Amino acid sequence: MAGIVDALANMAVTGLGALLGWNITLRAQNHLQPSPFPWQFADLLEHPWRVQALDPGQTLDLYGLAAGMTVLDLGCGSGLFTRTAAHMVGESGYVHAVDLQAAMLARAKRSLEEAGVLDRVALHHCGAYDLPLEDDEMDLAILVSTFGEIPDKLAALNELRRVLKPGARLGVTDELYNPAFTLPGTVRRLAEEAGFRLLAKANLAIGYHQVYINAK
Template sequence: MISRRTSRAVAALLGLVALAILGYALRWRSNPSPCPYSQRYAIDLPRPIITRSRLREVLEPRPGERVLEVGPGTGHYTGTVARAIDPSGTLHAVDVQSEMVEHLRTRTREEGRSNVEAIRGDARSLPYSDDTFDAAYLVLVLGEIPDQQRALDELERVLKPDGRLVVGESLPDPHFVGFERLRRRVERRGLALDARVGTRAGYFARFDADTSERSADPVE
């Protein structure tokens, strides 16, 4: 039988561990940064709410479209969307980490995907002209960007006048962006909410461009 003293020691140790985890999460949340390449294996863990099939359902990628993925990481969602826009569509995958880009290039090559263009780039300054993409999406990424306002401005800029944007978020991601906060930010840029699936703890939200409501200088 475990003594009372031992039980207290174990409880105290577990408490310290919990505090350490909480402190790490709070520090990470207050200092936005992408998932390090050394922790890439966590990227492909199951995502019960924000699944690949649900992303495809909300994004509605179509053959021949030009689609942008911001922050693909190792490519958890990339293959699903790339297949949907075959045979003549192209998926441009932009990640800020060179290691992730090389990993994704290797992965798509091994999978025989020729319609994925993975490049290193910053969401705050996308290397594309205005009105380039039919659709864009980012999953578990927005909260990792130091300047979310600028990233949303860039996404609105590169979308075509009838384009669509899908954002996916889910707990326990320490950079989780709540739906209402996201909605306010995106709608200030003239994109209207069209669909949402999921729960408060995890969701996909789709916004469609509306040129009649786009703001020249959105304010947070």
């Protein structure tokens, strides 16, 4: 029995070490060349531990999402927050989900179909610098663990200001275990440089939330 316990313990340590090494490698790569979270690890985005620690409904409530809004989910990934946003905006609202990775969008589409809300979501395979949206169209834009993955962050923020209505909100959340984690002070500095004004913030055990208003 002792031998089995020791073997299991060694396996756990080995697995933890491999995960830690993978995370460190991704962090280093993202520091040098920001890039999206790999679609091959999309299951991690839907892990119950993550969903519990970063509850989508609570997060979107903090951002000020309400029924009837038009919402942009930039870097939607597997669609975790897109699905919740689609439920919350209701039949009179609409969600635009954007991601650079076609495989992520395909997964998001499947999950939206299963949730019965695909009819109120548009999926866009594109980046953050040239969004296929009209000026002053969005009531809210959200970036959940996405900001650090964008190489030219100021260009993305300027594009978000373009599509957001005057007085509309921008919600930014990041998680400490995200390989592209960005310090909250960096986000605030760049957001204010782009013309956003900080409206609210909250710290989490695993990261932080920030809510900005489009001051144009």
